[in-house]
Amino acid sequence: MADRRRHKLRASLDWQASERLLLQAEGQFDKDDYQHSMYGLLQSQSSALHLEGSYVLNDNFELPVFYSHEDLRSSVAGDGFGTNTNAAFIGRPGNTLVSGGCYATVLEKNEHGKIDPCLRWFTDMRERADTFGLTLARNNLAGGRLSLAGNLVGTLARTHISVRGGSYANNPFALAKAPALAPGVAAIFFIPAADLPPVTTRILELRLRAQFALSRASQLSFLAAYQRLKSSDFAYDGMQFGTGTEQLPTNEQPYSYSTAVFGISYVHRFF
Numbered sequence: 723m724a725d726r727r728r729h730k731l732r733a734s735l736d737w738q739a740s741e742r743l744l745l746q747a748e749g750q751f752d753k754d755d756y757q758h759s760m761y762g763l764l765q766s767q768s769s770a771l772h773l774e775g776s777y778v779l780n781d782n783f784e785l786p787v788f789y790s791h792e793d794l795r796s797s798v799a800g801d802g803f804g805t806n807t808n809a810a811f812i813g814r815p816g817n818t819l820v821s822g823g824c825y826a827t828v829l830e831k832n833e834h835g836k837i838d839p840c841l842r843w844f845t846d847m848r849e850r851a852d853t854f855g856l857t858l859a860r861n862n863l864a865g866g867r868l869s870l871a872g873n874l875v876g877t878l879a880r881t882h883i884s885v886r887g888g889s890y891a892n893n894p895f896a897l898a899k900a901p902a903l904a905p906g907v908a909a910i911f912f913i914p915a916a917d918l919p920p921v922t923t924r925i926l927e928l929r930l931r932a933q934f935a936l937s938r939a940s941q942l943s944f945l946a947a948y949q950r951l952k953s954s955d956f957a958y959d960g961m962q963f964g965t966g967t968e969q970l971p972t973n974e975q976p977y978s979y980s981t982a983v984f985g986i987s988y989v990h991r992f993f
Contacts, residue, residue, distance in 0.1 A: 729753040742778040766796040782862045794849040804835035822912030843887025851879040873929040881921040888914040919956040945985040
């Protein structure tokens with residue numbers, strides 16, 4: 723278990739702006755620091771903001787709306803250290819140069835494999851989600867027997883992962899059974915890490931409801947709902963045919979679908 727220092731803040735506000743308008747706000751912030759950790763999770767924090775308002779047009783017609791924002795961040799560290807060895811390049815002894823990295827020669831790189839700072843890696847991940855919702859509600863229609871409501875909710879979520887560090891790769895020509903590389907040509911290259919492509923998810927949801935009172939004891943309800951989800955995720959790139967040799971490609975695609983639901987219910991109360 724790693725030592726952790728946590729900071730937490732929460733606040734809320736309710737404001738009755740008028741007889742018909744009500745405004746609410748709520749915010750929260752959390753931050754965890756792992757001050758004595760060299761690897762693994764170093765820091766994480768989350769913040770959330772929720773705003774909501776409700777306007778009553780009249781006794782039978784109201785308009786609630788809301789907006790929420792979430793922000794999650796984390797920092798992780800690791801090490802890809804190798805084995806210390808005083809061996810020269812595995813190919814030909816004349817191939818001695820390293821391009822990039824923290825050491826200029828193959829021998830220096832090999833001798834410091836366990837403490838090579840260039841093999842330390844860090845990832846900074848940030849996830850953000852914004853959601854907006856709107857409701858229209860109309861009551862006491864048809865002589866007070868019918869109520870209608872509609873909800874529209876949209877969400878956009880994004881994940882960004884930045885990466886620092888890298889790894890070494892051998893020059894394929896340095897491994898060949900041929901004369902040593904020409905002077906100045908590297909036998910090993912340091913390949914710096916690159917940020918991962920962003921991951922995005924978009925969701926749109928629509929709900930329509932109707933309730934009709936058949937009598938004091940019975941009620942008939944109708945529901946219609948539609949949801950559309952579309953996403954892009956780099957994790958699925960490696961599942962396509964011809965992209966990898968470590969696993970059997972499944973050709974799976976990022977989640978993307980549309981769904982519709984219809985429902986009807988009857989409720990009877992026994993007094």
